Amino acid sequence: MLKPLYDIDVLLPFVSANSIIVTPNERLARAISHAYDTFQADQGLEAWAKISVMSLNRVFERWLDEGRLAPCLKPQQAQYLWESIIRGRMPDDHVTGWLNPKALALESYKTYELIYHYQLRADQSFASAMAADPDSATFYEWLQSFEHDIIKHGWVTQAQQWQALASCHCKLAADVIMVDFDTLTPLQRAACERVSERVRFVRSVLPPSIDAAKTSVCAFQDADEQLRWVAAWAKAHYESKQGERLGIVVPDLNTHRQRLEYHLRQAFGLEHSDYTSLPVNFSAGMAASQVPLIDAAASVLKLSLGRLRPPELLALARSPYLSLCVSHHEFRALREALYDLAPAKLGHSELLLILEQLSKEVPDSALSRWLLTSRVDSKDATCLEHVRHWEQSLQAAGWPGKRGLDSVEYQAFKLWQRTLRDLVSWDGLRPKWAASDALTLLESSLTNSVFQPETPDQNIQVLGTLEAAGLCFDRLIVTDAVAGHFPERIALSPFLPKHLQRQYKMPRADEDQEYQLAKSLLEGMAARSQSLYFSYVALADESKVAVTPLLSQLEQSFPVVAELDRPVIPGVWSMMLESRGLTLTTPQGDLKGGAYRLGMHALCPMQAYSRYRLDIPEEASLEDGLSAKEQGLVLHKSMELLWRGKNRLEQVNPADIAPAVAEALKSISRARQVLLPDLALEAEQLRLETAIRLWLELESQRVPFNVLEHERKAELNLKGWTFSFRLDRLDALADDYSVIIDYKSTAPSTSTWFGGRLEQAQLPLYALALGEHVKGIAYGQISSTKPAKLVGAGQQGFGKGVKVIENWGEQKTLWERALLDLIDELEVGEASVLPSARACRYCDFAAICRVQLSDDEEEGTDE
Known part of the structure; x- marks a missing residue:
């Protein structure tokens, strides 16, 4: 014990x-x-x-x-009243920052408390002193309005209740x-x-002077080095003497708590263990809003009011405390709907569009059932009514989850319930609240509430400076032992005359007073500890920092702190290299992924295997405007409409470009057109008009041609696998000579067509599918920011940038052989990693292969 x-x-x-x-x-x-x-x-x-x-x-x-x-007003309620008064008196053109009403309200509340607690009103010079200073005079006007309001409504502040006692x-x-x-x-x-x-x-002890014999002072180069040493010190003494009481004093614990806990978990090897596994008690809790169970509940309420962003909804759908997605299939469908529609926000109308698309895959989704019960009434209501609605909404969302709660989670659940009960008291300040205002109150309450779960008593105590007073330890470390913490810096109230603050010895108003307080605290720690360590960071912002003057007479050391070195698990290790997964079954029609899959496999088999055999989706990103897929769709549709009913270039009227693009933009899904801002559609219209004009200028320089078909369907069967695709365009040249053109906003490299693995398999597949009449293939680069060009190959040159292949039939045979080799690899489950700059730059599966390449490796260029 x-x-x-x-x-x-x-x-x-x-x-x-x-x-x-x-x-x-x-x-x-x-x-x-x-x-x-x-x-x-x-x-x-x-x-x-x-x-x-x-x-x-x-x-x-x-x-x-x-x-x-x-009962008295809670501090948050008093600050709300202060903010209302300040907003009513602030000019419309006020600057932000320090003159933000919320910041001013907090400082006003603190000043009001000081006036009462130091009984300044009993000073006959108080009113005249306040009037003499402009900032104090402004505050004094706010003070009179504040006191008028609380008297009018019969409210009582905490300071007034102290006065009543x-x-x-x-x-x-x-x-x-x-x-x-x-x-x-x-x-x-x-x-x-x-x-x-x-x-x-x-007083627990009569503080003696600090005994240098049992005291050490250690300096470090940076904050992480200090905390890493503290964590290693705690682990070493915890393991060597199980019964010792160890204390760690961190002056700014709220700021450094998370980082210190990280280093302690590293030192004890408990990085992924639960909250109670670490043999440490922290005196500083965390904001209730940061507790996962509470954050999930608050996020559901924010979702109902349109305050959540799409990535936050995806995180919410995976929460163990909710049932917004009850299956992996449902989550994946939601993810695809979000990335397809890419809404900038998640208001009620956006959610309806998402659910409309989600219903195509999941007709009766849990998210849609939740939305039916969580529609927010636009009418103002009491906080009590809002709380009742929130409880129904959370119940519909499955909160706090189907599994049982552990001790820490249960304490968080009870804190949430207390916070909701306390919120009802706000009805005494205002009879009706908009739903958004009520939720803002709740969020503010959660941010200001501290979650400090009760955990078993542990050997190691992590404390703030004042919380360490009176406690006894075998060994104690005081971190950041510098001036600014010991003693604390002077911090005067901006709303009280400085001479009054010093005269009444208010906190942090007098240097001598702060020095004596720091001296008393440190000497008390020394008297109640068998062994005492002080540490500090000797360099901050490229300037040297000295230890607190209270310890300047002590000898200092500069310990060398090594990175944490984990011992290798003993045993016999062997290496096994396996580059293949499961084989494909007998060919059964279309090959999933088609030409794109073959190209991905040629580039890196591991990527293709991960995407199509392991069914791991590629990483998507939410676009601010049109996605790359949508831009490609509109480009292809624009070109199809522009050439409809025409086969020669001279028939194409530049005046038809704008109508063709405008009509093509309508091919974007209805939901996306609703969600996209008008500016994005207008910008895409102008961008495509410019790109197509540049492309037509290039086409006018080509040898004469006729356009035979647009968006032609074609198929190719290789080894029993069927490849189905659409050709963007088929042109006819003289002498029964046809070429395939595929539109791209950026033409890819064609270097692998003539050696190596066939990374760009699309056009070679097209050439094989259409037979002997096709004697040329090329990518047509149509861009508003890059020059229009053709990049390809053919039996004859049909444009600048087209490589002439004298033996076209032999080249097609080489392509067929290369494609068959890739299909052979797919069938046997080849999944080896082929790292290259081109393969790794946009890889979505880096966490699986973990191959890192140097950034300066160059990518091949077109010939």
Whole structure:
């Protein structure tokens, strides 16, 4: 059993049956309670009266209840009122940043609390001092409006309730013991003394000077090096002496908690374990909005109001706490619908279009059933009504999941319920709320609420500076031991005259006061620890940083911190290379993927096997405008319409280009046309008009030709596999000479047509399919940003950029042989990795093969 974190012998002489022990924070209260219970058990007792110990905030709530004082506004509600007042008085052209009403409201709330807690109104010079300073005078006007509003509506603030306790005529406690208070406002002291028959202040130890014999100071080059060393230190002492109490003090714990936990998990080898696996207690929790179970619930509500982005919906569909997609097939159909439609936002109309497309694959999807029950009423309602609707919406979404919740998840679930209950109290500030405003309140509450799950007591405690006060450790590390933390920097309120803040010794208003507080804290830590380490980062923003002046007399060391080196698992290792997967069954009609699959296989068999045999979808991206697929569709349709009813170039009228493109744009799905902004369609219209004009100029320089067909269907059978495709265009030249042209916005390299693996298999397949009359193939590059050109090969030259092949029949035989070789590889399940710059640059399966290539490898060019 771990020894207590608190030395209960300090308090035993003071404790009686009617005593209330009050602490600055909950952690010290729990430590005292545990230490007292341990002491009683060590005395051989089997039962004893529990000691009454609670934090100052808890005893404040208890006294309000016992004194029958009215419930007070929560800080978030008070800040909301401040913000409303400030917005009403702020000019329309105000600048953002510091003059943001929300930031001003927070600072105003803090200033209001200071005025009450330091009893500034009792100072006869207060009003004149406020009027003399422009910023203070502005705040004073806001203050008068704020107090007028709360009186008008009968609201009460927390500061006013402290004032009410300080004026109370009844005694609510017989004996109050205030333990280890380094900071206590005059109003809090007055309230405690007023409601108690007796108040005593106790310090756990009388701080001595810091003993250099048991103290070390370590400097590091960067923050990660410091945290990595701290984590390694914690692991080493945890494993060497299981019963030791280890403490890690991090002044800015909220900022560094996540990074420190990462290094601790690395050191203990628990990177992928659950929350409770690490033998560490963190005094700082996380924002409730960051807890996965709560985030899933809030995201469902945001989805109902159109506040979610498409990638967030996909993440939500995979959440274990929801049932928005009940099968892999349904999730995949949703994913494809999202990427096909690529909505910029997810409002109700966009969701309906997505569900319309989703219904083609999943007629009765879970997402569509949820949407039917989650339609948000446009009318304003009370927070209570909004909460009831949200609960129905979450139930329809399957939250919090079908599986049982573990302890941490259950605590998160209870916090969510408490947050919803607290939200109902906002109806006292305003009778009706728009759904979006109510959700904003909920999000703000979750951001400001701290989730601190109760976990078993552990050897290692990670604490903020003030939370470490009063606790005892065998070994303690204090990180970031520099000026700015010890002592803290001066931070004056912008709304109170500076001389008043210093005169009344307000927090962080006086350098000497902060120095003495830091000295008291550090000396207290030294007195309650058997061994003490201080660490800091010696370089910040390319400037040297010195250790806090409180420790400048101590000798410093600069430990070398090695990267974490995991031991290799012992055993006999062998290497097995297997480049083949499962063989294909007997040919059964069309080969899935067709020419594109053959080209992908030629480029890298692993990619083709992953895509078509393992059925891993290629990575898609949500486009702001038209997708590459849509641009290709519109290009092909535009060219088909432009040439419809014509076979010679002189018949093509440049005036027909714009109508052809406009009509082709209508071939985009109805849903996409609704979702795409008008600007995107207009830009595509202009882009294609320019590209086609450039292309027609190139065509006018070619040898005479007639266009025989557009979008001709064709088939080719190779080894029992059928390849079906459409030819973009078939041109006829003189002497029974036909050529195939395939439109591309960027013409690919044709170098592999004449040696190596046939990475561009499309046009060779077309040439084989149409037989002897076809004696040329080429890609036609139609682009508004690149020069129009033909890239291909033929028995004769039919344009600049076309390579002449004297023995065309032999070339087609070579292509057929290369295609048959690729089909042979497909049939035997070839899946080897063929890394190259061209293959790896746009690979969607890098996580599978994990081959990395140098960025400077050059790609082949067209000949």
